[in-house]
Amino acid sequence: MLVLMQTTESWALFQKAGLVQTLRFPGVIGCIDGTHIPIIAPSVNEGDYVNRKSFHSINVQIICDAANIITNVEAKWPGSVHDSRIFRECTLSTKFGHGEFTGYLLGDRGYPCLPYLLTPYPDPEPGPQQRYNLAHCRTRARVEMTIGMLKARFQCLQRLRVTPERACDIIVACVILHNIATIRGEHCPSEPNISSDPNHEHPDPPTDIQDGRAVRDTICHNHFL
Incomplete structure (x- = not known):
């Protein structure tokens, strides 16, 4: 619904920033994750906004580049x-x-493994699969860091006291301002939390x-032996 950029030039920053060379994970053009932004209980369809942690939220999908x-x-x-x-x-x-x-x-195990969206091995065997998972985890940490920076910059995202529709507008505005601040090289006002989102979990992962799986196996065989 709300798309800021869909350019391969932007995602190519992963390669320009050296992540592919450093972590040996080929062909990465972006990292994806979801994050829950708490809101007050809405007056309409209230039950739809209750997540598995039993609080009301908007589940926001974020894709970021290496920068x-x-x-x-x-949103x-x-x-x-x-x-x-989503x-x-x-x-x-x-x-x-x-x-x-x-x-x-x-993406993490909250997503299915697709030819264009790669997830970790659920039970990696020693050797190439474990090395694949390690490179995957270290590279995908970029989106966790980005979400942490977004929330550190905008404390209002800790809990929005507006309607869901207004909350979505505010979230997107914060994303745009985050991008502007990042491009300008402005530092976060506080240290971002780059660990997994404590308000986010992935029950019942979808079927790969x-x-x-074939693409994942090919990459594992060709690059992580």
Whole structure:
């Protein structure tokens, strides 16, 4: 719904920043994650906004590049909606499915493994699979850092006391201001929390797609032996 950028030039910053060379993870063009932004209980469809942690929230999908620029944001979904559904129904997913982008997004186990969205091995075997998972984790940490920076810059995102519609507008405005601040080289007012979002979890991971597993196995075999 709410797209800021969909350019391969922006995502190519992963390669310019040296992440691919440093972590040996090929073809990365972005990292994806969801984060819950707490809101007050809405007067309409209140139950839809209650997430698995039993508080009301907007589940926001974030995609970032190597420079901590947020290249894509989806801010319209109630907290009860799973990450995999948000990605499945977003415009960007359709564009990837139609082959409009070359490269991979990295996501956690809240997403299915797709030919263009790679997830970790759930039970990695020693050797290449473990090295794949390590490189995947270290690279994908960029989106956790970016979300931490966003929330550190804008304390209002700790809990928005407005309607869901207004909350979504505020979230996107904060994303735009975060990008401007990042481009200008402004530091965060406080140290961002780069650990996994304590308000975010991934129950019942979606089923991986066969083609996605095949792509993952090929990358693992070709680059992590």
